[in-house]
Amino acid sequence: MRRCVGMLLPALLLLGIVTGCSTGGAEKGEGNGEVVLVDFADRKVAFDKTPERIVALGNGEVDIIYALGGTVVGRPKDNAGLQNEAMKDIPIVGSVHTVDLEKIAVLHPDVVLGNAPINANDIPQLNGIGAKVVLTHANSIADIRRQIELFGKLLGKEAKAAELTAKLDTGIGKLKEDPSAAKKRVLMVYGAPGTYLAALPNSLAGNVLETAGGINVAGQFPSMQNFPQYAQLNTERVVEADPDVILIMTHGDSEDVEKGFIKEMEGNPSWHSIAAVRDGRVHVLPADLFGTNPGTRVVDAVKWIKERLAL
Template structure:
């Protein structure tokens, strides 16, 4: 009789073994599949899906504003743009060129895993950046809203979403306070981007133009036709400037503000009509700080806004 129980017992044991083995294989497959998934995936400003296996630990920023935001969020910045307006707190960070001219050799040396570039200028550099093992994240800063969007995107990349939300909310609150406290008539403003021998006027779809309008200024070049190569700017049209008669002229530059101002004043002297403009008559030609207006100021954009609010308030008081 004992022998009759051997076969069923053997079958039960074998089934139990097979179920355990199948479960183990299934768990292993699931674990392997999970390990293969990227830790995070972003959608950048160019609507590209960019995936990282983990939070980037070697971040290179091709613009000051992007570098500023990474530092504010506690990220690891290993490369910063080469600029005449260095960012505070980045003295030990290597300069790696700019969005206009990327230094691939330095970026490769730094073992960058994330490179923060400009949507308009750096799309062409994606294959080269990926060729050295890094991922390009494209953004832009043509408005204060763009900057707060950058902050939230980089917060997602660093897994610091709550910090990014708070930082962007603080900026939005300061902008709201500045725009709701405006009184009086809007001053007529000519906002010029200058480099030695080259002068363009900023349009409302530029960061400077957006800050100007938020601060309560009337951009006299608002309806100028955009340049094809730089759609946030337009050609300086002397005749139209004369007609609009700006009360204040503001000059933005990446650096060498005094040289740019002297060159612009020389341009004005060559045309006697400039001498009758309100801004010239009352000596209201100002060079704006390069770290706030010559580049994306990142989290310091509210400082740029407050500076223009103060300038316009002083003009109204005169």
């Protein structure tokens, strides 16, 4: 049985589409090694022992598990190309939007790492094949930091998690101190063939942009009801905002999306009045850092934008 959900947004940005948050944490039982996690959906999930067979439905979660020294037995498709060759032969089990229960069941996972709230409805089916479910999301750098801490507790790798979060904090801190990037006004566009949305400040991409020193011109755009981290791209609003830079995010097929967006701009004279278009400051973001949750590589994402803003 396969459950598929068609959505416009990438697993990034899916990386986590959610409106609530939780501190997340874990408690260890006296003497029996039991670990009780509190995930981002405020659910308590108990394990008799450290889970060994892990399925991750998001690429950011895969990155964090491997950075902690763990492994997964099932993973999502990586549309941006594999970042870790060790994962080449690991079975693909869908994604947060297309959960393939049959493939997951064959792997006999101890735990499935999913997205809150996207995979909340999948919990009964996943429990039914004997898997526990831990839900997280990544709408900000702070969320990624919390994911690292929570997965560190899940794997009994708290010291390694502390090392990774310290490295993240140091990297972000140094980038914030660097004054090289001017406070440019930026429009961040998520593009899929024929569809373009503006990333708002409460999205992961929006948080990365502001951390890099950019000003999100879509900050006052009305959010979409189903996807509150994004807004419909309205030409009149963009022309009025007059961004200095336009950054295009894609989830795979970046060349096609770029061509489509350029065609859209060329076909609408209004776009030619925008400073970013007039001055040739339209950039396609690397899909491995922005097409999905980059996990521990989020510092690289901030650095990439900061470098473009300094041009």
